[in-house]
Amino acid sequence: MKVLVAVKRVVDPNIKVRIKADGSGVDLANVKMAINPFCEIAVEQAIRMKEAGTVSEIVVVSIGLPQCQETLRTALAMGADRGILVETDVEVQPLAVAKVLKAIIAKENPALVIVGKQAVDDDCNQSGQMLAALLGWPQAAFISKIEVAGDHADITREVDGGLEKLAIKLPAVVTTDLRLNEPRYVTLPNIMKAKKKPIEVIKADTLGIDIAPRLKTLKVEEPPKRGAGVKLADVAELVNKLKNEAKVI
Amino acid sequence: MSTYRAPLRDMRFVIEELVGLQDISALPGCAAVTSDLVSAVFGEASKFASQVLAPLNRVGDEQGAQLIEGEVRTPPGFKQAYEQFVAGGWNGLSGEACYGGQGLPNLVAMPVQEMWNSANLAFCLCPMLTSGVMDALTLTGTPEQRATYLPRLTAGEWTGTMNLTEPQAGSDLSAVRTRAVRESGQYRIHGTKIFITWGEHDLARNIVHLVLARTPDAPQGVKGISLFLVPKFLVAADGALGARNDVHCLSLEHKLGIHASPTCVLAYGEHEGAIGYLVGEESRGLEYMFIMMNQARLAVGLEGVALAERAYQQARAYAQTRVQGRAIGQTSEERVAIIRHPDVKRMLASMKAHTEAMRALAYSAAAALDKSRRHPDDGERKRNQALVDFLIPIVKGWCTECGVEVASTGVQVHGGRGYIEDTGAAQLLRDARITTIYEGTTGIQAADLVGRKLARERGATAHALIGEMRSLLPQLAGCANAAVAVAHAALAQAIEDLSAATRWVVDTQSSDPAAVAAVSVPFLRLWGVAAGGWLMARAALIADVRLNADVEPEFYAAKIATARYYAEHILPQSSLLAKIVVGGAQSVLAFSEQQF
Ligand SMILES: Cc1cc2nc3c(=O)[nH]c(=O)nc-3n(C[C@H](O)[C@H](O)[C@H](O)COP(=O)(O)OP(=O)(O)OC[C@H]3O[C@@H](n4cnc5c(N)ncnc54)[C@H](O)[C@@H]3O)c2cc1C
Numbered sequence: 001m002k003v004l005v006a007v008k009r010v011v012d013p014n015i016k017v018r019i020k021a022d023g024s025g026v027d028l029a030n031v032k033m034a035i036n037p038f039c040e041i042a043v044e045q046a047i048r049m050k051e052a053g054t055v056s057e058i059v060v061v062s063i064g065l066p067q068c069q070e071t072l073r074t075a076l077a078m079g080a081d082r083g084i085l086v087e088t089d090v091e092v093q094p095l096a097v098a099k100v101l102k103a104i105i106a107k108e109n110p111a112l113v114i115v116g117k118q119a120v121d122d123d124c125n126q127s128g129q130m131l132a133a134l135l136g137w138p139q140a141a142f143i144s145k146i147e148v149a150g151d152h153a154d155i156t157r158e159v160d161g162g163l164e165k166l167a168i169k170l171p172a173v174v175t176t177d178l179r180l181n182e183p184r185y186v187t188l189p190n191i192m193k194a195k196k197k198p199i200e201v202i203k204a205d206t207l208g209i210d211i212a213p214r215l216k217t218l219k220v221e222e223p224p225k226r227g228a229g230v231k232l233a234d235v236a237e238l239v240n241k242l243k244n245e246a247k248v249i
Numbered sequence: 250m251s252t253y254r255a256p257l258r259d260m261r262f263v264i265e266e267l268v269g270l271q272d273i274s275a276l277p278g279c280a281a282v283t284s285d286l287v288s289a290v291f292g293e294a295s296k297f298a299s300q301v302l303a304p305l306n307r308v309g310d311e312q313g314a315q316l317i318e319g320e321v322r323t324p325p326g327f328k329q330a331y332e333q334f335v336a337g338g339w340n341g342l343s344g345e346a347c348y349g350g351q352g353l354p355n356l357v358a359m360p361v362q363e364m365w366n367s368a369n370l371a372f373c374l375c376p377m378l379t380s381g382v383m384d385a386l387t388l389t390g391t392p393e394q395r396a397t398y399l400p401r402l403t404a405g406e407w408t409g410t411m412n413l414t415e416p417q418a419g420s421d422l423s424a425v426r427t428r429a430v431r432e433s434g435q436y437r438i439h440g441t442k443i444f445i446t447w448g449e450h451d452l453a454r455n456i457v458h459l460v461l462a463r464t465p466d467a468p469q470g471v472k473g474i475s476l477f478l479v480p481k482f483l484v485a486a487d488g489a490l491g492a493r494n495d496v497h498c499l500s501l502e503h504k505l506g507i508h509a510s511p512t513c514v515l516a517y518g519e520h521e522g523a524i525g526y527l528v529g530e531e532s533r534g535l536e537y538m539f540i541m542m543n544q545a546r547l548a549v550g551l552e553g554v555a556l557a558e559r560a561y562q563q564a565r566a567y568a569q570t571r572v573q574g575r576a577i578g579q580t581s582e583e584r585v586a587i588i589r590h591p592d593v594k595r596m597l598a599s600m601k602a603h604t605e606a607m608r609a610l611a612y613s614a615a616a617a618l619d620k621s622r623r624h625p626d627d628g629e630r631k632r633n634q635a636l637v638d639f640l641i642p643i644v645k646g647w648c649t650e651c652g653v654e655v656a657s658t659g660v661q662v663h664g665g666r667g668y669i670e671d672t673g674a675a676q677l678l679r680d681a682r683i684t685t686i687y688e689g690t691t692g693i694q695a696a697d698l699v700g701r702k703l704a705r706e707r708g709a710t711a712h713a714l715i716g717e718m719r720s721l722l723p724q725l726a727g728c729a730n731a732a733v734a735v736a737h738a739a740l741a742q743a744i745e746d747l748s749a750a751t752r753w754v755v756d757t758q759s760s761d762p763a764a765v766a767a768v769s770v771p772f773l774r775l776w777g778v779a780a781g782g783w784l785m786a787r788a789a790l791i792a793d794v795r796l797n798a799d800v801e802p803e804f805y806a807a808k809i810a811t812a813r814y815y816a817e818h819i820l821p822q823s824s825l826l827a828k829i830v831v832g833g834a835q836s837v838l839a840f841s842e843q844q845f
Contacts, residue, residue: 014254014299030801032257034292073289185301186293188338192351195286 001148002057003046004110005080006101007039009064009071010121023219026121033067035074038116041176044183045114045146047079054148057081059108063092063100069199077186077194088204088211094126096211101127102134103207110171112153117142117175128175138168142177250673251566253303253368255295256558258804260360261288263609266791267784268616273356276623287357294361297337301330302368309371309509310676314450316501321449321511327372331405331452340376340405344383348399354623355615359551363608366555370680371509375408375447377548382409382459384541385476389529397484398457407455411545412442412479412515413538420693422535423471427462427517429525437522438462438479438496441514446687448513449481449498455490456481460517460525461534468532476534477525479517495523506679542688543641547614549688550644553652554607556681560659561600563674567663568593587662595818596662600655602815605808606781607648609788614640639702639710640780646694646770647777649684656681695769698776704758708751715748718783725786730793732813736786739816743779746827750775753831764834771833775826782820785812 011017011026012034018027035043049055060075062068063086072083086100105113118125132139140146144163145156148170157164158177168174204211232238242249264270265284274282305326312324334340343358344350365373383402386395401407418424427440438460442448449456458479467473483491495518502512517523529537568588575582576589587593614637621633656678660667667674685691703711718740725737754772758765765772789812792805 030258030804070285070288073285074292077289077293185297185333185337187336188290188293188342188351190338191286191289191293192281194289195281 001055001112002059002108002110003049003055003112003114004059004061004101004105004108005039005042005046005075006097006113006115006127007043007060007062007071007075008036008116008119008121009033009062009068010036010119013037013120019220019222023221025217025220033070035071036116036119036121038118038120038176038178040074040078040116040183041178041180042114042116043075043078043080044181045176047184048181049146049148050079055112059084059110061086061101061104063088063097063204065089066201069201072199073194074186076197076199077191078184079190080197082197083199085199085201086204086207087201090204090211091213092211093213093215094124095130095214096209097127098130098134099209100204100207100211101131103209104202105135112148112170113137113173115173115175117177128173132173135171135173138172139174140166140168140172141175143174144177144179146174146180250307250676251563253299253559253562255291255298255364255367257291257295259605259608260291260363262788262804262808263612264356264360264616267609267788268356268612270356273354273616273619276354276619277625278352278623279354279619282354282357290353290357291360291364293337294339295364297334297339298364298368301333302365302372305330305372305509306369306676307673309369310506310680311508313508314501314511316449316498316511319497321451321498321501321513323450323452323511324509327509328452330372331375334376335405340379341403343380344403345387345399348383348395348403350403354619355547356612356619359547359612359615362548363551363555363558363611366552367559369509370552370556371507373552374507374510375450375452376405377545378411378447379405379407379409380548381411381541381545382457384544385459385528385537386478388540389476389537390478393486394478394526394528397486397488398478401455401488402457406453407457408447408450408453409457409459410445410448412445412448412458412460414442414444415440416443420690422461422474422538425461425463425474427460429462429464429475429477430522431464436462436464436477436525436527437518438477438525439518439522441499441516443514444502444687445513445515446510448511448515450511454482455484458496458515459528461538462525464531471535472532474534475531476528476537478528479523479525483524495520505682506676507683543637544618546641546645546688546694547611547618549684550614550641550646550648551611552684553648553650553681554604554611555652556677556684557600557604557607557648557652557655560656560674560677560681561597561604563672563677564600564659564662565597567666567672567674568597571664573664593662596658598811598814599818600658600662602785602811602819603651603655603781605788605811606785606815606819607651609784610640610777610780611644611648613784614644635706635710636714639698639714642694642698642702643773643776643780645688646685646691646698646773647781649681650691650774651777652684653678653681691770691773695773696766698773699754699758699765699769700762703751703754708755711751711755712748714780715744715751718744718747718779721783721787721790724790728790728793730789730796730809732809732816733786733789733793735813736782736789736816736820739820740779740782740786743782743820743823746823747775747779750827750830761834763838767834767837768830771826771829775823775830778819778822778826782815782823785815788812 012032020027046058058080060080061084062072115128140155143155144158147154152167152169155166309324315322341350346352429436460477460479463473497516499514499516571587572584576585617633617637624630660674663674666672789809792808795805
């Protein structure tokens with residue numbers, strides 16, 4: 001069974017981002033970039049399924065600048081088999097991502113698509129759902145467990161009230177939640193091997209789809225600074241403040 | 250302690266722009282070493298450093314290694330971290346491909362090792378010693394020894410140690426007394442070794458000790474010492490582990506720093522005699538040791554850089570958040586973060602400038618080492634060998650002495666909290682303190698510099714290097730940047746100081762070696778200060794070009810600011826040091842022992 005995983009290049013989540021002086025967005029110049037943590041979990045899941053014998057090939061896809069090759073290399077070093085970079089310098093928004101992936105999926109015919117539930121840069125949480133809709137495939141978002149059994153997959157999702165278990169027919173799109181797995185550390189020998197794995201580069205404009213942004217960013221600004229906290233003597237004082245000052249209980 | 254983040258940008262600057270990664274990629278066997286590979290390797294190595302090694306630094310310090318019924322137990326988490334380290338293939342970073350290593354050149358391996366050392370020095374000593382044993386066996390082991398030991402050492406499945414020191418034999422290894430008695434194809438080793446780093450532990454299944462010892466009929470002194478391989482567990486031809494060898498850990502030292510690194514007293518042959526195998530030829534043990542020591546001394550010099558970097562990051566984080574006092578000239582009542590105070594800025598600038606200059610020097614030596622081994626041209630190999638040989642005592646001596654000073658300044662930035670263990674600043678100072686001692690004290694490095702390295706070839710390499718420094722001056726003079734002009738003036742003066750002092754040392758060494766010895770440490774420091782200044786000036790020139798092209802203005806402007814600080818605060822020390830070298834020997838020698 002072939003699996004396709006989409007990976008996004010985002011600002012390294014360990015780095016404190018800065019907003020551009022003109023408020024047009026986050027300053028990305030010379031900032032350390034990394035694979036989106038949810039995408040990393042998606043890649044890890046595919047590799048675990050390959051190690052368990054249910055998956056035969058893992059194709060990773062990234063969309064964006066040529067530098068996204070680095071992100072693909074990370075996925076290849078983790079254990080994916082080959083990469084596809086859909087190259088564009090346009091800001092790709094969720095619908096565009098879904099359309100591009102649909103086009104790639106038409107060529108690759110994977111039985112399962114695993115994507116992160118959201119990217120930590122824009123936190124959209126839409127691409128996976130839109131992709132499933134465009135494909136007309138079943139979807140399961142925020143999965144914390146997946147097991148493939150013949151023509152369907154048994155899924156566990158984390159929902160507010162607890163765990164939801166469902167079975168979805170393949171091919172399907174799933175999006176990963178944090179507790180699905182803990183991604184491995186990449187080993188040095190695998191970094192060296194990843195250098196030799198193939199990455200196919202496809203120019204986005206050769207796909208014949210409209211990926212122009214539909215949303216316009218008006219302004220990006222820092223969240224308001226949090227005021228200083230106060231130390232309370234005991235629980236009684238806390239309850240009193242919650243009741244009388246914050247008026248939440 | 251603040252979280253460690255590898256200084257990836259500066260590392261890449263030094264290897265790609267200042268030292269020249271492309272020169273190394275062009276060497277035979279290094280074609281794969283491209284910029285993107287390096288960035289992938291550094292990325293993962295830094296993750297490992299920050300997420301796995303750094304969090305154990307504190308617990309390692311607090312709990313230390315413990316000896317329990319003859320077995321050494323490492324602090325909680327160390328065993329798992331070592332397993333991860335081995336599973337990640339990191340132990341084979343620069344090991345040879347035929348034994349399962351990745352064969353990466355030193356210029357790439359050094360920054361990776363710097364990250365790990367910054368994160369957790371005590372942990373890193375274990376793989377560092379293993380790699381010393383790998384070098385020794387690669388160089389002098391028999392084909393069988395290599396086949397049996399190297400794949401397992403490269404993988405990190407077994408670890409290695411270096412057993413030189415005995416109570417009466419420290420700096421002077423000719424005093425080694427441990428005996429090796431010949432016995433059909435092998436030897437029985439008897440004696441006590443002290444201060445053996447990672448001499449016993451629970452991280453790996455076997456430990457391969459390399460031991461300096463004397464054969465019975467060997468001549469006295471340096472000539473009579475041979476090198477032996479003594480495994481903790483005997484090894485069958487197929488690599489299976491057999492009987493426990495007669496080498497035991499009697500005790501662990503209580504020490505100032507690197508608490509997680511077990512420093513062992515090892516007793517050899519208290520019972521039937523420890524079985525040992527000769528490495529190379531009899532009586533050539535010290536000669537082999539000296540060849541390996543080059544790499545080991547470079548590695549310890551790098552520890553100085555690593556701890557300086559860690560101390561700088563820690564101090565910077567503290568200075569950004571600690572609020573105390575008002576800014577000079579400020580009229581409002583507002584209290585400011587101490588980073589606003591000029592004297593705190595000065596301390597941070599000093600830490601940053603030293604660290605960056607040290608890094609540049611250490612990586613330059615690593616590149617020269619790569620060329621000395623891999624360059625296709627014989628002349629280039631020889632020239633680079635002479636250069637590394639010359640640079641090594643400077644890297645070891647200067648980077649570790651500065652490492653201690655930077656760590657000490659780090660404590661100072663913290664005020665009282667630096668002296669209290671909670672911040673972690675004190676641990677860095679305690680840990681750094683060993684680096685100027687092991688692998689040859691600073692005094693021994695300085696003796697090596699003036700004796701073996703300078704006098705023997707009458708300063709040929711030194712003067713060639715001074716010539717290279719001088720050839721930078723016209724370029725600096727032609728640069729419009731004001732900070733570069735400052736660097737030009739300071740470097741021109743430092744070169745004069747350096748060449749005068751070097752001439753004095755070369756001229757005086759044969760007639761009055763005691764005078765040279767009396768000022769050899771200031772002389773070594775002079776070389777460090779001047780070579781660091783030369784590299785910072787080169788860095789400033791590169792940064793100026795990038796700034797003019799408006800590339801990464803923040804990084805390059807900071808580089809120029811750092812180079813300027815170095816030129817105004819550190820490089821001027823050259824005149825003082827040269828004065829001490831040329832004129833200060835007699836006051837030292839004039840002391841009678843009774844006057845102390
Ligand atoms: C934590 C730790 C770990 C160590 N790990 C190892 C290890 O793994 N394997 C190992 O074999 N050893 C190890 N050592 C030993 C270490 O290498 C020695 O301590 C060091 O070489 C100095 O020797 P010494 O202690 O006998 O000091 P000494 O040689 O007695 O030196 C004392 C002082 O005299 C000076 N001095 C001595 N001779 C000269 C001279 N000829 N000219 C000028 N000055 C001189 C020295 O610079 C020093 O200041 C370790 C030591 C420590 C503390």
